[in-house]
Amino acid sequence: MLIAGLAACGGDGGSGSGSSDDKITMGFAQVGAESGWRTANTKSIQEAAASAGIDLKFSDAQQKQENQIKAIRSYITQRVDIIAFSPVVESGWDTVLKEAKDANIPVILTDRAVDSKDTSLYKTFIGSDFIIEGERAGEWLKKEYEGKTDPVNIVELQGTTGAAPANDRKEGFAKVIGADPKFKVIASQTGDFTRAKGKEVMEAFLKANPKIDVLYAHNDDMGLGAIEAIEAAGKKPGVDIRIVTVDAVKDGMQALADGKINYIVECSPLLGPQLMDLAKKVVAGESVPQRVLTEETTFTQEQAKAALPERKY
Numbered sequence: 001m002l003i004a005g006l007a008a009c010g011g012d013g014g015s016g017s018g019s020s021d022d023k024i025t026m027g028f029a030q031v032g033a034e035s036g037w038r039t040a041n042t043k044s045i046q047e048a049a050a051s052a053g054i055d056l057k058f059s060d061a062q063q064k065q066e067n068q069i070k071a072i073r074s075y076i077t078q079r080v081d082i083i084a085f086s087p088v089v090e091s092g093w094d095t096v097l098k099e100a101k102d103a104n105i106p107v108i109l110t111d112r113a114v115d116s117k118d119t120s121l122y123k124t125f126i127g128s129d130f131i132i133e134g135e136r137a138g139e140w141l142k143k144e145y146e147g148k149t150d151p152v153n154i155v156e157l158q159g160t161t162g163a164a165p166a167n168d169r170k171e172g173f174a175k176v177i178g179a180d181p182k183f184k185v186i187a188s189q190t191g192d193f194t195r196a197k198g199k200e201v202m203e204a205f206l207k208a209n210p211k212i213d214v215l216y217a218h219n220d221d222m223g224l225g226a227i228e229a230i231e232a233a234g235k236k237p238g239v240d241i242r243i244v245t246v247d248a249v250k251d252g253m254q255a256l257a258d259g260k261i262n263y264i265v266e267c268s269p270l271l272g273p274q275l276m277d278l279a280k281k282v283v284a285g286e287s288v289p290q291r292v293l294t295e296e297t298t299f300t301q302e303q304a305k306a307a308l309p310e311r312k313y
Contacts, residue, residue: 027075029085040313041269048272089162097121134172156188198222202229220252
């Protein structure tokens with residue numbers, strides 16, 4: 001399902017503390033288990049490490065940056081061959097990444113980027129283009145309301161504040177709909193990528209705004225929580241309030257097939273095999289692309305129905 005694309009070529013290879021004859025040890029610091037997407041992502045990484053013969057040391061940061069930094073420092077102390085992590089937020093990584101670099105332990109970013117100006121602090125970044133995901137959500141909305149002039153009131157459930165997917169999905173969406181004055185984002189708030197928080201924030205949106213036409217949720221889980229709130233308010237999701245989300249996990253796809261969500265932009269969590277392949281190359285000192293993209297699509301209701309039987313996550 002995933003195809004590596006080269007957005008930029010570069011990287012001078014890396015050298016961890018292991019050699020090509022030894023079993024590679026990877027320290028992986030995961031964001032948490034905040035969503036169905038993240039659970040599938042963790043499973044992909046763990047299964048791919050086992051298949052590739054890589055010794056995986058895994059930690060769950062419970063969505064706290066300080067926990068990830070502590071885990072990375074622990075991996076440095078343990079002299080792992082390579083470190084990989086999906087950053088909770090974009091900022092505040094330079095110090096610990098420099099510590100890894102000084103220890104000659106290469107780092108791979110997965111799923112989410114960091115905003116460090118010093119790109120030598122990590123070897124490569126594998127993941128989606130979140131801005132494009134936001135743009136795809138916006139393009140669908142434009143087509144849905146093409147030729148109509150009445151105002152379209154939009155509420156937005158953002159991901160974790162400061163996280164790359166939240167920042168970029170918001171930016172991409174705003175860029176596409178911003179040129180048309182009929183689209184109005186009347187409320188935008190973080191739902192922390194969780195179903196419970198998505199429901200809670202949507203309840204507040206519904207109380208404060210009597211007329212909501214569209215919900216844009218930065219992930220399926222928040223959208224699914226919002227559906228509960230919409231139904232509890234006596235409205236019909238997908239009809240009274242049109243819904244577009246990002247991810248395409250099974251539960252989201254089922255809601256799309258059922259007509260409760262109108263459109264989903266895919267963001268695949270199955271990064272494990274590509275990550276292990278990159279890790280082997282980096283530890284061996286081979287050159288790797290600085291950016292590896294995952295290839296993804298979008299889903300309508302009919303496409304979701306067709307895809308669901310074979311959906312792995």
